[in-house]
Amino acid sequence: MAPGGDSAEAGQALAKQTVFLFGRAQGLTRRRLDQLVRLRGGKLSSKPSTRVTVIAVGHSATSHVLADGRVRLPVGLPASAILISEKELRRRLGLLGPPPDVDRSLASAEIERLAGLTPTLVACLALFDVLEPVEARFAYRDVVAAREVGRLLTRGIDLGQILGASVTLGRRGSHLAEARLTEGPSGELVRELGGQLAELSGQLTMRLEQDVRGIDELVAAAELAEEDNDLATAESLYTTAMRADAGDPVLPFNLGNVFDAQGRAAEAKIAWQIAVARDPAFAEAWYNLAMAAEDEAHEDLAIAEYRRAVQAQPEFADAHYNLALLLTKLDRCEEALAAWERFLELAPKSGQASTARRAAALCRMRIRQKQAQTG
Template sequence: MGDERESGGAGAFESATEGPTRDGEVSPIRSFYTPAMLARLIGVPVATIRRWRRRGLIVPVRELGRVAYYDFGQVTAARDLGKRIPSGKGSSRIERQLARLSESTGLTPARLPILIEGKRVLLRESDGLRDAAGQRWIDFDGVNGECGAGESGEGRAEARMADSDRGPFVSPTWPFAPRGEPTPPVECLVEGALELEADGDLEGAADAYRAALAAGGPNAELCFQLAETLYRLGDVAAARERYFMAIELDEHYVEARANLGCVLAESGRADLAIAALEGALSLHADYADAHYHLARMFDDCGDFPAARRHWERFLECAPDNPWADEARARILDAPEPGNRDRV
């Protein structure tokens, strides 16, 4: 990864308080937002932020240890996406169309002059409307948004749209199919997992991720995505094992270490949870999310001095994050040194 730079101990990243963005400028990382922060700001699941990133709908300005960082411009873009894309079944189709139109026009999704009708996304151009497949539509009334199909007729236009924008066919049972059946491309299986996830079928998404791993072999990112999906399904034990596997495949996977710490804490293994989070910080000392989780764990354990240190570091790394008020309140509420009781 281009933004990973070793310093000090082997595998450790440089302090990320300042660093180059994708535009080559130097910006303080404390003004950036992690996926968890971005999700909290706009009110969507973290999985949605990851899916939008994979489809190119939002673009991180920096990445360290596979932790993506977004600036305020991307916060605005994500908030706009949240307003445009309805949740639930059909949202994946809209996401694909937005990604295709963005790629064909060179405009970010937030700047696309579009009209969304049901599950169809239409781009408004000077000479009318067109869909992601290139089909022209007649804009009968640009004010109220009514539109009709172009010369080929509405029925044929609908059929063409459906054919061109159909999601990839995914059979999660593929690994157990008879020998001789063609192997689906891994990317097709992953896209299918994203589609199932967007439409709320988490069990189907987990099966598709497993199929992708069976087709392509061990992959740290796919193990991480499967772990995230299993966690959302409530299978904490299975999620824990997949996070472990992601770290085995990539020991520098900072976000996997942090998330492993969280599921270990839920499993009642505070000692291992703290070790996992401290391991994440040994690679990326300014990772605010890890400081947040460690601070809460030390608070719960009654180690208030350690908790205070991490609350303070959390605020140093991300002073404007969505949990900043909680951190400040925890610091004010902490007992004086030598007094183990809350005030």
């Protein structure tokens, strides 16, 4: 199956769509992804299935790209399914804004001609967000990036390695159109900066971060070990994965959960703190930190961290519930009432809804009593 599609379909609803994620999406746990897809009326498929209608290709899937730009997808996926990039998935989930509003007057054929690339290669570059077309139209920066890809391919650099370098640059806030790459002494791609060789991060050292290929398999094995309660193996695998990918917050988050399951609370908190340092909008990690603070009777810290969780993920019903419960216990009823009402908006039919309604009524009564006392 060849990659295809671009941002023309950005913003289309995922309602009634069955989504399969191939690879990993940076910073998104499977639970979070499932919640977001369901919130938008779709369904997340955990396995390849003929019912899949949208295949999202994560940036980590570069090792599955063939030299001609085709992507080796798992067996069992229908040829009719739409292929979208990781950025496109984030846009459809409401996690990322639209592409920059710049002049896009170039057609795919012009990109192919100017960069010496085939249509399949151009489609592959769009699938991995090296290029960012809108309605099949490309910007000048896309020309620059495509030419850089063409230059590297003519030098014999593997396409998967080029895509991996582009992903790394993107995570560092840069772009392939802004960097001139070359092959380092060990065969890795490095940047040329002022006549010196540097890592993709810009550090003037010779070694690039480890290749992303193989990490997916490592993480899958770690998750399986965690599910099987083989916590020692899961810990070892997640630790190795963290060394291989220094940016993904899901890895320290999962490692923290493994520590927590082993009763190693202090190490769990450190791992979750690493997760939010990597991604300050990682709601689930803030939620776990808040619960840990609450367990240690650090109520103000717990409240602040619950608020960080719901700020990052406004529809995070469990975080609203725990925040409301803690505020009620502390007799901060006006704040608690707002949190209870928000929880009931999000989960009116949940098992906790009756408790929330009673607590909200209690808060209203206490507020009225305080108002009466103060005249």
